[in-house]
Amino acid sequence: MLNRRHLIAAAGAAALALPAARTARAQTALRFTLDWALQGNHAMWAMAEDRGIYRREQLAVRMDRGFGSGDALVKVGSGAYDVGFADFANAVKFNAENPQNRLVMLYPVFDRTAAAIVTLRGRGMERPQDVAGKNLGAPEGEASRLLFPAFARAAGIDARAVRWTSMAANLRDTMLRTGQVDAVSGFLFTVHFNLVGLGIPEDQILGWPFAEHGLDLYGSGVFARAEWIERNPEAAARFVRASVDGLKALLADVPGGMAALKRREPLFDEALEARRFAMTRDRSIITPNSRANGLGHLDMERARQLVAVNAEALGVANPPSAESMFTDRFLPPRSERML
Structure with a gap:
């Protein structure tokens, strides 16, 4: 028979369990597509999951491999995925032809195109x-x-x-x-x-x-459909913050990041992909701009250049404005993005 002390302890434990249950139910499920099969830089999102960053942000993220940047743009634009990672060059043409499914860059992970x-x-x-x-x-x-x-x-x-x-x-x-x-x-x-x-x-x-060598354009980054962003602004901000923190975790522990991807893909070559990530880091992610202004810094003049150059390359007569394709409203404060 339970005495009074046991009853109080049981009641306290039940009370403590309620917030945890609410937290679990409050997690936002996100469907996330990559641009290609797993490569070194993708470890930033594997670490976001393994290090509890997604859990901290109350996100439940399903990350799937991609089949090219163009394919990722279409999948997010169609609503098959909530967010994606891809080179944003072809979004100029996509947005011009599909204004109802307009895509928006939330976080340019690659400050420089590769x-x-x-x-x-x-x-x-x-x-x-x-x-x-x-x-x-x-x-x-x-x-x-x-x-x-x-x-x-x-x-x-x-x-x-x-x-x-x-x-x-x-x-x-x-x-x-x-x-x-x-x-x-x-x-x-x-x-x-x-x-x-x-x-x-x-x-x-x-x-x-x-x-x-003269054509300093943004490269790949995190993007989503404008309509989804407006319905889910908090989820968008939380995913961007988790992405930034995942990248910082990867920069601090590259072997750990490669191991995180190996757990997801047994054929993943940790040694080669660590070298690939080092090149990506040094040529596309850590740049004079990101060192001075933080990861994901948005320079709208550079965004306009990307739109103009790709509109010319793809024959887009009436390209969308850079302001309709890029936003920094979901980035964490600059102090949290500094290297």
Whole structure:
């Protein structure tokens, strides 16, 4: 038979359990799509889950691999996913053609686009301007290829003197290795480490990122549909805050981040992806701008440049305004985003 002390203790335990139950019920479920199969930089969201950051923000996030930035844009725009991570260049065309499903960048994770020209030593190129007169390869419609005319203007390259060979994305790196093309365009950290995987020594790979040679555009980031944002402003802010904190956790513990992805994908190559993330970190995430102004800092003039350049590249006659495509209202305070 329970005495009075036991009854009081039981009542107290029950009272303490009620807030926990309410907290569990209050969690917001989010569907989140990546841009591609798991790569090193995606560990920021794996760590957000494993380190309890999502739980702190009362989020229950389902993270799925992606099949390209364009696919991620369509999936979020259609409502199949709530938030996504992708290169935002093609959103210019998407928003122009689908104003009812307008997409908005909430947090530019990559302060600089990873688009680049990549070649191998011995191909007669030692600087970006040397691609004039050469044969470049890339899939038709690939973002860096579409941006090349703007990059050429910024870098002083005669774009008319460049020949292009089209191929499937999975053949690009092999065709460069075998000499069927002189150079390729693509994301620097993707092409570089694909070549490493094909047995090319790293000191034989040359890469010229567009952002470091005159075309300083934003790259990939967290985005959502405008209509969803207006219905879920608190969830949007909490997910962005969790993303920033997840990135800071990854920056502080790269091996831990790679291990977090390995737990999700047994075939994940921790050593290679740690090197891929280091390149991504040093060339696209930690930049003079992010050091001075914090992770995710939004410079609307740079956002306008991204819209203008992509509108030209994609033939968008009446592009949406940068103000309709970018917002910093959901970013944490600057003090919480400093490196």
